[in-house]
Amino acid sequence: xxxEMVTPLWRPTLAPEKGDEGYEKPRRETKILAEGWRLxxxxxxxQVETVWEKNVPVTMRDGCQIFIDIFRPNKTTGGKVPALLxxxxxxxxxxxxxxxxxxxxxxxxxxxxRNRLSGFEKFEAPDPAEWTARGYAIINPDPRGTYDSExxxxxxxDVEANDGYDTIEYLARLSWCNGKVALVGNSWxxxxxxxxxxxxxxxxxxxxxLEGAADLYRDILCRGxxxxxPFWDFLSGLLRGRNHQEDVxxxxxxxxxxxxxxxxxxxxxxxxxxxAYVLASYSTFLHTFGSFRGFMEIKxxxxxxxxxxxxxxxxxxxxxxxxxxxxxxxxxxxDISNGWEDTPKxxxxxxxxxxEPLTNLPFPDWPIPRTQAQTFFLHNDNVLSEEPxxxxxxxxxxxxxxxxxxxxxxxxxxxxxxxxxPCALIGSARALLYVSCEQGTDMDVFVxxxxxxxxxxxxxxxxxxxxxxxxxxxxxxVDLVNPLVYLxxxxxxxxxxxxxxxxxxxxxxxxxxxxxxxxxxxxEIVELDIGLWQxxxxxxxxxxxxxxIAGHNMTLAEFPNLRGGMRNFNQGKHTVHVGGSYAxxxxxxxxxxx
Numbered sequence: 001x002x003x004e005m006v007t008p009l010w011r012p013t014l015a016p017e018k019g020d021e022g023y024e025k026p027r028r029e030t031k032i033l034a035e036g037w038r039l040x041x042x043x044x045x046x047q048v049e050t051v052w053e054k055n056v057p058v059t060m061r062d063g064c065q066i067f068i069d070i071f072r073p074n075k076t077t078g079g080k081v082p083a084l085l086x087x088x089x090x091x092x093x094x095x096x097x098x099x100x101x102x103x104x105x106x107x108x109x110x111x112x113x114r115n116r117l118s119g120f121e122k123f124e125a126p127d128p129a130e131w132t133a134r135g136y137a138i139i140n141p142d143p144r145g146t147y148d149s150e151x152x153x154x155x156x157x158d159v160e161a162n163d164g165y166d167t168i169e170y171l172a173r174l175s176w177c178n179g180k181v182a183l184v185g186n187s188w189x190x191x192x193x194x195x196x197x198x199x200x201x202x203x204x205x206x207x208x209x210l211e212g213a214a215d216l217y218r219d220i221l222c223r224g225x226x227x228x229x230p231f232w233d234f235l236s237g238l239l240r241g242r243n244h245q246e247d248v249x250x251x252x253x254x255x256x257x258x259x260x261x262x263x264x265x266x267x268x269x270x271x272x273x274x275x276a277y278v279l280a281s282y283s284t285f286l287h288t289f290g291s292f293r294g295f296m297e298i299k300x301x302x303x304x305x306x307x308x309x310x311x312x313x314x315x316x317x318x319x320x321x322x323x324x325x326x327x328x329x330x331x332x333x334x335d336i337s338n339g340w341e342d343t344p345k346x347x348x349x350x351x352x353x354x355x356e357p358l359t360n361l362p363f364p365d366w367p368i369p370r371t372q373a374q375t376f377f378l379h380n381d382n383v384l385s386e387e388p389x390x391x392x393x394x395x396x397x398x399x400x401x402x403x404x405x406x407x408x409x410x411x412x413x414x415x416x417x418x419x420x421x422p423c424a425l426i427g428s429a430r431a432l433l434y435v436s437c438e439q440g441t442d443m444d445v446f447v448x449x450x451x452x453x454x455x456x457x458x459x460x461x462x463x464x465x466x467x468x469x470x471x472x473x474x475x476x477x478v479d480l481v482n483p484l485v486y487l488x489x490x491x492x493x494x495x496x497x498x499x500x501x502x503x504x505x506x507x508x509x510x511x512x513x514x515x516x517x518x519x520x521x522x523x524e525i526v527e528l529d530i531g532l533w534q535x536x537x538x539x540x541x542x543x544x545x546x547x548x549i550a551g552h553n554m555t556l557a558e559f560p561n562l563r564g565g566m567r568n569f570n571q572g573k574h575t576v577h578v579g580g581s582y583a584x585x586x587x588x589x590x591x592x593x594x
Contacts, residue, residue: 006261009254011247014240016147026055026067026148032074038129039119046118047133049074055148058141060166066149068167069093071120071128072137072176080178082205082333083171085139086125087164087196088188089153089239092140094123100238103313105559106483108474110313111464117317124186124210124316126325134326135334139171145241153245156195156216157264164196172203179203180333184325186210186279186312187287194267194294197274206332207272208325210279211312214290216265217514221252224530225497225514226444230565231285231558258514269297276303277328280534282351283311283463283486285555288533295346295366302341304328305366307536309349309357311463311483350424350538350594351486353451353459358538361594367427367508371589376417376547378433378576378584384417384547389579399443399551399570404563406480407460407487412550413576415586416452423539425449427589428508429532431491431547434525434582439572441519446492447530447547448554449588454542461486482556490555491532494569495520498528508589525577538594547586549576 031052038045053070060066069092072081094101094117101123103109118129128138144163145153154160168181181203183193190212197207213219221232229249239245248265255261267290276298280291295305306324308315315321331340344362351357363369376384380393395413403409429449437443452458463484464474478484496517504511510529520526539545548554551570557563578584 006255006259008261009247009250010152010244011236011250013145013153013243013245014237015242016240028055028057030054042114043119044115044117044127044129046129050128050132058167058170060144060163064144064151066141066144066163066167067147068139068141070137070139071132073132073135076135080176081135081137082180082182082329083137083139083177084126084131084182084184084329085141085164085168085171086122086185086189087141087143087183087192088122088124088185089143089146090123090188091147091240092122092142093120106481107479108464108469108472110311110483111468111472111474112314112317113472122185124189124313126184126322127317130322136329137176141167145243145245147240148242152243153239153241155246155248155265156191160192161195161199164192165199165201168196168201168204178333180205182206182208182329182333184208184210186316187212190287191267191290194269194272194290198268198271200271200273204274206275206277206328208277208279208328209291209294210316211281211284211287211291212294213287214267214269214293216248217258217262218266218511219290220286221248222256222514224492225494225512226492226569227252227256228553228566230562234559234562257516267294269294270299272298273300275332277325278303278305279315280305280307281310281312281315282489282535283483285482285558287312292366292534303345304343305346306360307346307348309351309359310465313483314464314468348426348536350426350536351461352538353461354453358594367589368591371427371591373587374590375585375587378415378547378578378586380578382413382415384415384545384586388583392580392582393578394575395578396573396575397550398572399437399574400568400572401552402564403552403568405553405555405557405566406563407556409550409552409554412548412554415547417545419539419541419543419545421541422594424591424594425535425537425539425545425588426591428534429489429586429588430510431530431532431586433528433530433549433584434577435495435528436523436525436575436577437520437570437572439522440570441521442494442496442569443520443574444492444494444551444569445528445530445574446490446550446553447532448490449488449532449535449537450546450548451488451537451539452544452546454544456544458546479560480556481560482558485556487554487556488537489532489535490553491530492553493528493530495526495528498526500529525582545588
């Protein structure tokens with residue numbers, strides 16, 4: 001691989017809004033929040049008397065100063081307490097001190113009632129009103145460049161990892177801390193854990209990445225070599241601070257190929273040495289692959305994977321989730337003998353779409369050791385068969401039609417297989433396709449697996465349980481956005497990146513070489529090996545698996561205002577070649593005897 005020296009680009013960051021409490025001047029102060037104190041009658045109360053230290057300055061190794069808030073129990077029977085560090089640029093609290101809270105952007109708040117939370121929780125982080133009662137200090141930082149912290153915002157990589165290291169070591173020395181610090185949180189808070197933990201801070205006891213991508217280029221911005229930037233552009237526009245932030249979208253436009261900059265945005269899980277509680281789900285557009293890769297690439301055995309059947313924000317604030325997290329943290333930060341290490345290494349949930357999911361099925365590892373590969377061949381009559389088609393045929397779709405990501409787009413080829421006996425699809429499927437295009441020297445191909453019932457009705461999985469939707473008065477039918485509705489696993493590939501990266505590919509995943517491009521010739525038939533992200537779907541006898549192929553992204557948009565925001569790079573007609581020497585096929589991972 002050719003290593004290219006690059007200099008990061010920067011973009012402005014929004015200044016904190018006038019009137020944001022705590023962000024007009026970072027004044028340090030300490031408050032005592034009494035047991036039962038609450039922000040408003042609509043918020044959850046603090047369950048024990050809590051010390052709130054506001055705007056504590058922490059100096060990084062290069063002299064940059066950031067500010068953190070500390071919430072800790074005022075009285076503990078066990079003396080000193082561990083610290084749980086929730087690292088993200090989203091503000092020190094969701095409601096009270098200028099932070100933002102996308103839960104309020106979705107009707108029904110993802111099934112999380114407002115009175116479940118205190119308003120002092122950092123978005124996608126534990127609630128201090130709950131966790132101080134569990135005997136922990138919650139640390140909510142404004143990292144470098146956010147709000148009044150000095151410097152510029154970095155989107156992962158070495159700088160943010162080193163800042164996390166320095167903050168952990170600072171916390172471990174404080175008088176109330178027992179010397180043990182853990183990382184916890186979802187999304188950005190999960191992603192950054194991979195990077196910080198890989199630096200091996202001496203006082204980091206364990207991590208709990210509750211769903212986190214692990215490679216900014218391959219997982220998020222340029223999956224399959226195809227730029228997909230509307231969500232990250234939206235997110236970057238929400239970040240607040242006094243200076244600048246990395247312009248990762250500008251970097252992708254200037255440096256679309258893999259280079260040292262993008263490699264620095266890929267977490268090195270093999271360097272993580274502390275115990276890890278890894279959470280995953282299928283419903284996220286961002287984090288699924290990183291969660292599973294993190295579990296697989298951590299080399300030591302003290303790691304556990306739980307795959308839940310809902311949406312990440314919903315699961316984050318369930319009492320059962322926090323009870324289990326506490327058991328994990330108690331074992332590794334308080335040395336409490338509670339049998340945690342007897343927990344099954346992998347617990348996996350399977351979606352059934354038209355029925356309640358199967359949850360927490362225990363397995364000794366991931367990928368599940370008894371996984372078997374089952375291959376279906378594409379046929380001219382739009383079926384998937386275990387038998388190859390004898391004669392060559394072609395099927396086509398227009399690749400450049402407008403699309404809205406609302407599960408109603410046109411020009412999508414469909415191939416159907418009906419299961420004669422129950423089947424559990426668990427893991428990453430692969431589509432090996434022979435495709436050509438009429439125009440241009442490149443093409444983007446998208447694939448998706450869907451489930452249909454025995455009548456052929458194509459199903460959608462609602463990510464929020466029925467009882468939670470009712471409690472939160474979520475409008476029905478729910479809005480067709482990705483956090484609320486899961487359609488099925490997807491994969492994509494730009495044809496010029498069809499060469500495999502042998503370093504990163506394995507039996508269940510074909511990773512591609514993004515360091516160079518190999519153009520195609522109009523009419524040339526090329527082989528595309530496309531991996532689909534991990535999923536878990538249970539099919540009853542008579543139910544159907546559908547493989548969809550199109551020239552556009554078939555996931556739902558993350559939020560309504562992002563619909564129609566993705567650019568269609570393609571031109572004209574794409575043709576899929578099946579049968580004979582062009583054995584286009586789908587291979588799925590199945591686990592028998594579920």
